[in-house]
Amino acid sequence: MxxxxxxxxxxxxxxxxxxxxxxxxxxxxxPLIERSQANIAGTASISVAELAGKLATRYPGAEQIQRRPSGSIIVYFTDGDQTGADLINPVTGETIGAYSNSPIMVWIKNLHRSYLxxxxxxxxxxxxxxxxxxxxxxxxxxxxxxxxxxxxxxxxxxxxxxxxxxxxxxxxxxxxxxxxxxxxxxxxxxxxxxxxxxSSTEPDFPTHVSGGAPASIDTLSTLKSIPLTEFRELVYPYPDDPMGVYSITTDQGSGFVDQSTGELLSYQAYGNPQKLYEFIYMLHTxxxxxxxxxxxxxxxxxxxxxxxxxxxxxxKRKQSATTINYNSAARLADTVILVGSESNSTWGFAKTLHDALHSLGFQVHTASMNQIGKPYPQAKRMFILTATYGDGDAPASANHFLARLSKITKTPDVPVAVLGFGDRQFPAFCQFAKEVEAALITKGWPQLLPLETIHRQSPQEFARWGSVVGSVLDKELTLLHTPVHPPCTTLTLVERVDYGAEVQAPTAVLRFEAAPSHRGWLSRCLKRARLPHFDAGDLVGILPPDSSVPRFYSLASASKSGMLEICVRHHPDGLCSGFLHGLSVGDTIEAFIKLNPSFRPASGKGPVILIGAGTGIGPLVGFIRNNKAHRPMHLYWGGRSPQSDFLYETELKRYLEDKRLTKLNPVFSRISQGAYVQNKIIEDDKILGQLIEEGAQFLICGGRNMASSVAVALDKVIAPLGIDVATLKAQGRYREDVY
Structure with a gap:
């Protein structure tokens, strides 16, 4: 709401x-412009009478003296038939220059106050x-x-x-x-x-005026008693008017002064409402x-x-809104899907589940989680698909779910399966989904399936969950979710470097350029400019042939280099990795960029600790390449054999020489039994502890098992410091890109 x-x-x-x-x-x-023009040094000891006396000879036609909030002194005068205004040095009484309101500023002020x-x-x-x-x-x-x-x-x-x-x-x-x-x-x-x-409170006009000859203004006792620092405005009486008076305004109030005797004839002090108005006006302007x-x-x-x-x-949120077709009424549905979403993306997965169940003959009702509490008399199962918002909070369409669930007195005998969507980068990964499942169990709702989680809206993980659901329903349930993707760019492979064949881990570094859409010299000149914008650590989605489901790879390059670079291992039966490894120089692919701004070094000068294994080295190398400021960077990376799959070896050694990389810590499992990157972290506990005290941040990229082992190892290393990985995540100092 x-x-x-x-x-x-x-x-x-x-x-x-x-x-x-x-x-x-x-x-x-x-205010800044006026302040720069003001000359306020030495004005504390000057009175209004003294200033007016200094101006009497230079400005015999003075009509008004004004002190601006900045401290600038302005005199308004007539000279024959002409009127004018000058900016004055209050110490000497000399003219600084003509004063006038800028027509542009007047126009802007009218625009601001009334849109003209x-x-x-x-x-x-x-x-x-x-x-x-x-x-x-x-x-x-x-x-x-x-x-x-x-x-x-x-x-x-x-x-x-x-x-x-x-x-x-x-x-x-x-x-x-x-x-x-x-x-x-x-x-x-x-x-x-x-x-x-x-703001317009004024004293009563005096009824008794001496009417005597005007005295010299610098002798008037009332004006002599008012310091210039408290002065706001003095308005002169009309010339040759014996009954005229001076009008004086100060920080405390306003009054009228007899031009002959200097007596204060009437005075109105500012009340609290007037002071409040002036204070608010000062705060606004x-x-x-x-x-x-x-x-x-x-x-x-x-x-x-x-x-x-x-x-x-x-x-973007409006474009991603999802329409649910064939949505059965709640009272008729045998299957209920409740959705918790902040940006509508979870609704897309719910629609895929809804359509798949409907095609199998189920009567499906899909609604927001906030509609919990409606009667579902025919329901035999319920699915809850929910994202987590912020630091473990409920998303918009589920922000009343837990409160309404607590008010349900009679628990329906409907088995429930909860599916959480989130990003393991965040400390509270799928936290709201966990709270939902715990609340349902507490209320006595039976489980259809234990809680499952989906990382970064992975269609593959969603499809695997669908297979499990199908086995429970005794149906073949195929969940092919195709998110809406940006337009694809055609890329041409221009270089590849192969590793790992000797250790049964074929890996390739693939470098692409944007494929020219036209022939000729203009195309060649513009070729690099057509790469979409991306930085190292962002993701590229690649569509393998005969598949609408993209596979995502972390980028090792930035678009400003004119090259799109990824590091890919060939997995057995891997549709996309097999396709990429089968490419030859000159072949093309269709791809799009998915920004991943949460995975990159945060600004600052503190040390950066890069940890990865296998192809997870890709974006880490990209961060090192861009380290032109020589920020301290320490790389921990694990492979199998230095002779076969030491990815980027030559380049990393060059970065050690030019100081873009501070320390290289490779470990190889085939050289030393059980030597993995997490073991090296525990071995370097003192070094890492010192770096953490210097404000170090961690960037981890690679497989989920590796990332979990690294987190456990780091918890042991930093426990003596009184912190843990969860604390580093909350501080934005521990960022992961895992798969």
Whole structure:
């Protein structure tokens, strides 16, 4: 519900909020500009009378003196039929230069306040401020929920690039946007008298004026008692008007001064409402606090970025929405599928299961997990497919599931199977699915199957789970899930290096370039530019012939090199690996990129520890290649034989020489019995402990069994330091790409 409110508010008010924030960001420069022009040194001992006396000779036609919140002094005057305004040095009384409001800034201020539409525009601006406040609060709550609470608000954000960019910008700007939006909304309500306007409170005009000859302004006692640091404005009486008075405004209040005696004739001190208004105005504009103005301006600049990324996230989610056909009514279904999804991808798997069961003759009802509690009188089995959101939280379509489940008093006799979707990169892998299964068991629901998990929405793992389900149903259940993929790029193999044949582990490093779509010199010139963008650690999805299910491989190169490089081992009966190993130079493949921004070295200068085995070395070599800044990098890698499958040996030794690689730690199982990369980690416990204390981060790539063994070994190594792998994951210092 909160996400829908956030998305709808953003779509409705995007244009107006963006205009409001961009214009506000430009106006936030005014306090800094004025501050740079102000000369405030040595003004603490100067009184208003002294300043006015200095200006009396130079500006005999002075009408008004004003002190801006920045400290700048401006005198407004007439000279014959001409009017003017000058910026003044308050210490000497000398003219710094002419003062005028920039027409551009005036136009931008009108755009900010009313969109140049007068009163109707002011209404729209107020509504836009409300929407900005609503968007900021709802976004902040969603961010806190995603990160697992306020205490984790600084935790690294994982996920696709645009989603991370959206949330990182929001996290950086949230306080500034709340301040700008709330103060702007307050002033808007005051403009339309929804709350009283305290900004125009003035003293009563005096009824008794001496009417004597005007005294020299620098002798007036009231003006002599007011220091320049507390002064705001002095308005002169009309010339040759014996009943005229000076109007004086200070930080504490305003009053009228007799031009002959210097007596304060009337005075109105500011009340608390007036002080509150001025404080809110200062917070909104930054006038008097130029640094706050800049911070508010920088926060405002995040809004166009968040609007752009937010619309793209919304559109992608909308495109991924799934329609369930032949959806039986809940009261008639013999099979129920409940779905917990945050970005709609889990619905795609649910549809595949729904369609497969329907084709076998089952009456299937598919709905969101939040609809638990409906009666299912004919149900004989239930499947729950759910993702996990953030730090183990429920996804959007399941955020009320556990609460509604707890209110069910009569437990249906319906066996349940829970299938969790997640990414082992995250510490709380499939945590919500685990909580769902535990809650169902506690409530007494029978199990159809134990909990199973799917890593990175793997169609292969889903198909294997479907086979298990089929055996329980005594049916042949084939789950061929084909996710929607980006358009494919045709790639040409230009180089291959083969390893491992002698140790029965044939492995190849394959390098591809974008295949030219046209013949001739223009094609050759543009060939490299047509590679889609990717970095080392991202994934390439390759479609083998006669298959719509892609296989994913970690990339060892970045697109800026003009080359797409992968490291592939030939598995027996492996459809895609067999296809790739059968390629010759000049052959082509169809592939697409899947970004994997959570698997790459985080920014900083701390050491990076790279751990892998077999083909898992691919992206790790890519990280080392890009280490032009010579950040400390230590590589632990396991193979079979240094003579047969020492992948990238020549290149790694070259990186040792040019300092892109700090230490190379290879281990080979055929040389030393039982020598695996996890053993080398335990052996180097003191070295690794020191690196961890220096802020080291870990990047692990390879098979799941290897990654599990590495995690166990590292837990032993770092236990004396009072931390564990789970803590490193939560800190964003332990990242995996496992398969």
């Amino acid at each position: 909160l996400r829908q409110l956030h998305s709808l508010s953003g779509l409705v008010a995007t244009l107006f909020v963006v205009l409001l924030t961009i214009s506000g960001a430009v106006l936030s420069l005014n 539409l007068g009163t109707p525009g002011r209404v729209v601006a107020g509504v836009a401020a409300f929407f900005m406040l609503l968007l900021t609060f709802s976004g902040a709550v969603m961010l806190v929920n995603r990160l697992g609470g306020w205490r984790h608000i600084c935790r690294p954000i994982q996920g696709p690039f645009k989603q991370r960019l959206h949330t990182e910008a929001g996290r950086a700007a949230v306080l500034g946007l709340i301040l700008s939006a709330s103060t702007g909304l307050y002033m808007s309500t005051m403009t339309f008298e929804l709350i009283p306007d305290y 930054g006038e008097g606090l130029w640094w706050l103005g800049l911070l508010l301006g920088l926060s405002a600049l995040a809004v166009p970025l968040m609007a752009w990324t937010g619309i793209q996230i919304w559109w």
